[in-house]
Amino acid sequence: MSHPVPSTSSLQPTEQIGQRALTGESEQQKYASFFCEEDEEFGERLIGGLGGWVRGRWWYTLAHVCQRWRNVILGSASYLGVSLVCTEGTPVADMLAHSPPLPLVIDYRNVDHGITADDEEGAILALRQRDRVRRVRFEMPATNLQELIVAIDEEYPILEYLVIVRLTEGDSMILTFPETLQVPHLRHLMLFGFTLPIGSRLLTTAVGLVTLCLVMDHPSTYFHPNTLLRWLSSMPQLETLAIIFLFPVPNRDIERQFSQTPIITPFPLHNLHHFCFQGVSTYLEALVHRITTPRLEMLAIYFFHQLTFSVPRLLQFLNTTENLRFESAKFEFLRKDVYVKVYPRGEAEMYALALIVHCWHLDWQVSSAAQISDALSRIFSEVEHLTLEHKEHSLSSEEHNEVDRSEWRKLLGSFWNAKTLRIDDGLVGELSRCLQLEDGELPLELLPELEELTCSGSGDTGDGFTSFIDARQNAGRPVTLVRSSNQRPSEAPVEASTVTSSEAGDDVDT
Template sequence: MLDHLPTLPLFIVYLDTNATISGKDELGMYRTLRLRDRVHHIVLHLPSSILHKSLTLMEEPFSMLEHLSLLSTTNEDTNLVLPKTFLAPNLHHLTLLGINLPKRLRLLTSAVSLVMLVLTNIRASGYFLPRLLVARLQSLPQLEELSIGFSIPIPCPSLERDLLSKWGALMMLPNLKHLAFQGIGAYMECLVAQIRAPLLEQLDIILFDQIAFALPHLSHFTNITEGLKLPTMEHDLGHSALHVMCTQFDWQIDCAAQICSILMPTLFNVEELKLKFYEQMMPTEWQDGEVDHTMWHELLRTFTGVKELHLCAALLQELSRVLQVDDVGSDPGILPSLQEIVCEVKKSNFVTPPQGC
């Protein structure tokens, strides 16, 4: 059919969630990839074996390509890598999930028109140091969205020493509006210590489990970035923008309290706080006050300006106990500016704050 149609722009989109791609579809996809001067848009979410064959057809430049999204539906580390000879000078959006960039991230030096760069599910074979990433970002002045996500904490212990000791020069990202990161705190610290993003509006952080957090560079970064001082903050317990990857509920609260304490200067302007839990009911082991109230107090004390507190139904009983006065009438002294509590069930129901708030 392509042989008899006009030379119109081509969009290649194949989302294979069930690994049932037919031989005919596979041949058609390979045939279209060979028409690289006409391809503007590629979205392939496929098993690694199919993606591997597709990547071998991307060894030459795609002069018109603007959008590339590749996702491996295979969980294991298959070491899929974009060909080092792949070039796309007009690329605006690049999303790789479980696919590695060529060594030393050289593709980024030629993709100078990138507006969105998403590199997630980075496995051990694709790990790169933050100073190398920062060096490559210097070639991307139009970048508005950057997302870096690792699937493992760190490949080997010696790499953490490199993170803390070898930094590059400070670099400006003049148009960056959204920064997302998943990994260890040391990597995040090294990254934000080397960049400035004056227009940043959204910061999403997922940190792997650790006992204690020391994030002075993140604290400084958030303090000097005016766009991050927003009146609303969401903390989704168990699945969130501010999320520590551990299964213990009390650990989640403790780690969140540590991070919020570090970011306290930025949180002074928060007037609306949303606490969410993505289960309909609190697990039995977390009910009846099993979580030490001190942990909740340490978390909530960082939000001195909050006027409106949103709670999901699963957290309502737990937080009601935390906010009320104790048996001897002692006020916990948290959320001093609180005026309203909103319980979010199927419909938003407004609830009178417990006594002593």
């Protein structure tokens, strides 16, 4: 007897899935999206993969070709990963009544408006088929999610993906996840904007998680670092971890909470490769003090604006990793942020370590970067190639854009093994002032291994470094000064005798 399969007449093409789960209007949400934009594979894991789960309906058309093809597909359903897809516009009741009992993929995503009453009823009906649900992904306003979340309770024995994103625009409703939900075979979990009850069985039963992303958008969704550590200690297979706060928690509050609770015994996460954190430094310090990740390949951190940084445990944590290598580093001073990206190789496209601090005015940005680089000087001393980039700051803040010389020297002092330094045009004046020797300073006190200094921009960008170049020449450790126009060879031809790099726009002083 043949099994009827869903009709293809009502199937709608899926929209391209963006990374809306971590984007929005607020500064905090904007920078959460940075982690995914830099590493698309990382972003795909967090939101369950790009391209839409409706691609799981690939077999619908083939099953309608002929009886033989239908029998082959349904007879090999488990091997082929065949499933029924419930999404917007799907007549779920009819599909369940007239289709074989295949696994269910439930995927409702709508950015601009909530789902219809019929779609909501269909989604709830599908969720009640607990033994068949393989994947669940909802991305919609809280008003719709409230009804759907209530239906996700008890045990889902084959559920592998659970991605639920509460769209937050103009919505202050607090959503709490069911306490009774059990997911023993869950592999990928992303929750955006939910309160997890103290007795929730969701994470205590999801011991096989490979991907975990928790995004907290309201103080009601906050959980204590020890609570998170207890969850993580039962997830030995975890490969990707993202902990993202969209609101700041005062450092002093976390310090007080952590000091008043029993200490969690440190434990390893042997399989963790990607770790993303957004929040305040004290919360991160509480986490990394109790975990080791020897196979970590990428660490991305976004700190909310704060005046001081103390991250000694982060340094200890980084020292326990075996795969992280730091050969080149780039500091990007933007209008409201400073980005620090450290790469395993000079030509690498993907960073091994990214640190972002949300702050404005160049003096504040350099102070923040200097504190962090000073705290991590032990690992930054591996860096051989250093780049400092600058984008124009607001003209109204010019009085804040002249940086104390000691702050620049503190930043550069962490890179004592740097052999090349590239300075963007907007920072040439600042750095030339920083590198000029004052009374009592030794010529090799700063950047002692430097061999090449590149100044990008137009005009006499390198003239301010004359005294520095002369001092290093007299000390027997000459530095080559390269002026780079950042122009293409066809736009700015240079005599062959002055070219020392692959860029025809670079000329050299010796």
